Amino acid sequence: MSAFPPPLAEQPQPPFDEPQLLQLGAPEDEPCLRADAARNRARLLEAAARLVAEHGAAGVTMEAVAVAANVGKGTVFRRFGDRTGLLTALLDHSERKFQAAFLSGPPPLGPGAPPVERLRAVGYALLRRSVDELDLQLAAEPSPERRFSVPARRLLRGHLALLLRQAVPDADSELLSHTLMGYLSPVLIHHLTRQCGLPLERLEAGWDDLVDRVTG
Amino acid sequence: MSAFPPPLAEQPQPPFDEPQLLQLGAPEDEPCLRADAARNRARLLEAAARLVAEHGAAGVTMEAVAVAANVGKGTVFRRFGDRTGLLTALLDHSERKFQAAFLSGPPPLGPGAPPVERLRAVGYALLRRSVDELDLQLAAEPSPERRFSVPARRLLRGHLALLLRQAVPDADSELLSHTLMGYLSPVLIHHLTRQCGLPLERLEAGWDDLVDRVTG
DNA sequence: TAACGAACCGGACCGAGGTCCGTTTAATGT
DNA sequence: ACATTAAACGGACCTCGGTCCGGTTCGTTA
DSSP, rough: OOOOOOOOSSSSSTTTTTOOOOOOOOOSSSSSHHHHHHHHHHHHHHHHHHHHHHHTTTGGHHHHHHTTTTTOOHHHHHHHHHHHHHHHTTTTTHHHHHHHHHHSSSTTSSSSSSSSHHHHHHHHHHHHHHHHHHHHHTEEEEGGGGTTTTTHHHHHHHHHHHHHHHHHHTOOHHHHHHHHHTTTTTHHIIIIIIISSSOOOHHHHHHHHHHHHHHO | OOOOOOSSSSOOOTTTTSSSOOOOOSSSSSSOOOHHHHHHHHHHHHHHHHHHHHGGGGGGGHHHHHHHOOOOOHHHHHHHHSHHHHHHHTTTTHHHHHHHHHHHTTTTTTTOHHHHHHHHHHHHHHHHHHHHHHHHHHHHHHGGGGGOHHHHHHHHHHHHHHHHHOTTTTTHHHHHHHHHHHHOHHHHHHHHISSSSSOOHHHHHHHHHHHHHHHH
16 A cells, blocks of 8 residues: 555545534645656546546556556556546546535635525535536445545535534534435436436435425 | 346336335245255355354455355355345345334334334434444445345335335425435444444434434 | 256356566756 | 665556356256
């Protein structure tokens, strides 16, 4: 196991119930990366993206990516830790945009709107984003043990908890935020839209309703 | 892929929004199994259980089980389909007891109590059961694509949807039931209790609160 | 009881994720 | 320019889940 660079948001795991200040990760990619490392990283991401476009996210093997990038297999793992890390890196751009939007973008997603409206907005935004990148998000799904340690998800959950705390101060926001996260999880969205054929509108209505009930 | 016997509850996938009549699977195990097959099945389950007890669920490999049962590796897969199937079979007994309890047991879990109370009860029961078998349940976690097709979960979700329909007829019970399922999912329970150290009481209180909000 | 076919058995085999470690190379200091 | 060293490289190697298929066994029918 290795000390490969932190991908998305913050790294250390604050104790569960802590207020947990929200902050993005480094503004750019890896802080300082050796020239060859940076070059290979770029090559790998490009190769991976191409393979995803060609064969779908599911059919992308680590070895194939390595070969396509003219790089050793070990290098892939050194850089991205594991398969999930590589796929996650592919989603990094979109993820950062999303984070910026709900952390400091214009209302109702960003600060300025009342918390309940922000809750609605963040659900909509996530649903929209997910239906686009569903394949990749699904393939990037981390193993059950790490699912809740993924920085991006910790950040989002913290955000939901914050909004909930503002909207319903007398509730257990931590637990409720987990409930809301469940509704927005890529696997569920995939199941409902792709496997069950529900239209996006119904999921959005469901989110509205859920937010109403939870904050009501 | 194979036609290995249906493990827990019903098999065919009814269209999403259907009323979905609830029914258990066969009262006993596989309907009719050849003598040697039944013998090997028993051996395998026994061996698997022993290995779980010794090395924990995570450290149980299919080959090890096969060896411990004096059986070929292919036989394990023929019988149980895949690793998840084997682990799931280990949970079968407990699962059936749970199903029987909420389908036809005494109130408030079984029929007879008002739906909201039954909702509360099923949550309590599941939380209790999960904290016991957490390791196994975690190891038996199916791959994301199949998570919602697992018969036992389909059955439970259908049950929740039914109770919700009775308790809040004007809501989208299907969607809400998924939300409730999320709160009760083994991975979340594991994360909250084991990784975050929340006491079971808090999870129970959270379930109470969630049911109130959702049905309120 | 002999014969037959379906179901079952077993272990060689494969693919893919992940690790290891000897070698190479980029940055830094002299 | 050269030495030094930490970092990066690469591919052989390992593990483990899952498949395949030739041989075997059970249960049935004649």
